[in-house]
Amino acid sequence: MNIPQHVAIIMDGNGRWAKKQNKPRSYGHFVGTDNVRNIALKANELGVKVLTLYAFSTENWKRPKEEIDYLMSLPAVFFDKFLKELMEKNIRIETIGDLSALPIKTINVIHKAIEKTKNNNGLTLVFALNYGGRNDIVQAVNEIIKNGSITSITEQDITNNISTKNYPDVDLMIRTSLDYRISNFLLWQISYTEFIFTDCYWPDFNGDMFLKAIEEYSNRQRRFGGLL
Ligand code: IPE
Ligand code: IPE
Ligand code: MG
Numbered sequence: 001m002n003i004p005q006h007v008a009i010i011m012d013g014n015g016r017w018a019k020k021q022n023k024p025r026s027y028g029h030f031v032g033t034d035n036v037r038n039i040a041l042k043a044n045e046l047g048v049k050v051l052t053l054y055a056f057s058t059e060n061w062k063r064p065k066e067e068i069d070y071l072m073s074l075p076a077v078f079f080d081k082f083l084k085e086l087m088e089k090n091i092r093i094e095t096i097g098d099l100s101a102l103p104i105k106t107i108n109v110i111h112k113a114i115e116k117t118k119n120n121n122g123l124t125l126v127f128a129l130n131y132g133g134r135n136d137i138v139q140a141v142n143e144i145i146k147n148g149s150i151t152s153i154t155e156q157d158i159t160n161n162i163s164t165k166n167y168p169d170v171d172l173m174i175r176t177s178l179d180y181r182i183s184n185f186l187l188w189q190i191s192y193t194e195f196i197f198t199d200c201y202w203p204d205f206n207g208d209m210f211l212k213a214i215e216e217y218s219n220r221q222r223r224f225g226g227l228l
Helices: 014-020 025-046 065-088 104-117 133-146 155-161 207-218
Strands: 006-010 050-057 092-096 124-131 172-176 194-198
Touching: 014 025, 025 050, 025 065, 025 207, 065 104, 092 104, 124 133, 133 155, 172 207, 194 207
Parallel strands: 006 050, 006 172, 050 124, 092 124, 172 194
Antiparallel strands: none
């Protein structure tokens, strides 16, 4: 099987999953957070190098304060439960997005996890938090300007200054819950990404389904504009 080096997932449908069983949206987020562990372990087992998970977009600030507050409390819940296991499995935690807008408690919890796992060399598990694809490109351009090159820039300049500069391009992007859109996730990074949309809500998306997605990816022909 041809294992993708970098998989990105838009973890969507927590709210609809909860609604289906007459539970509050927060319950969907809670179970969805537990599911991050399952998919990260599966990705690690399969030899995926980078798994980038869309956890909170720059547009998600439009949601009710109560829901935002709950979402911001989840990193602590997740790392309390699973950091030990992630360490044992040699998984490294990183983030993309502007963390500075998050509550200080949330930032501290995340920084601790990053610091603790920084020498692990299995899967790199990247949480996209307060992340927007357009913002990412603008941030990269600003970085280039700051470094003095303002007359003309190349594609490579953007690639070298964007948040994912240390990762390979995204090979496969999965979106759960049957919405067929990118919702401002990685934009620069998906020029030749393969897409899989599934009707499964994120809390129900399990390791077997992840494996199936990898198998489907593995059977696709990527031409990158050329001929085979
Ligand atoms: C994804 O689930 C989690 C976040 C966006 C934080 P949603 O909360 O978007 O769930 P739906 O799309 O309303 O079902
Ligand atoms: C995308 O889901 C963001 C995350 C999964 C974090 P949304 O639920 O915010 O996307 P839209 O609003 O349906 O496009
Ligand atoms: Mg949604």
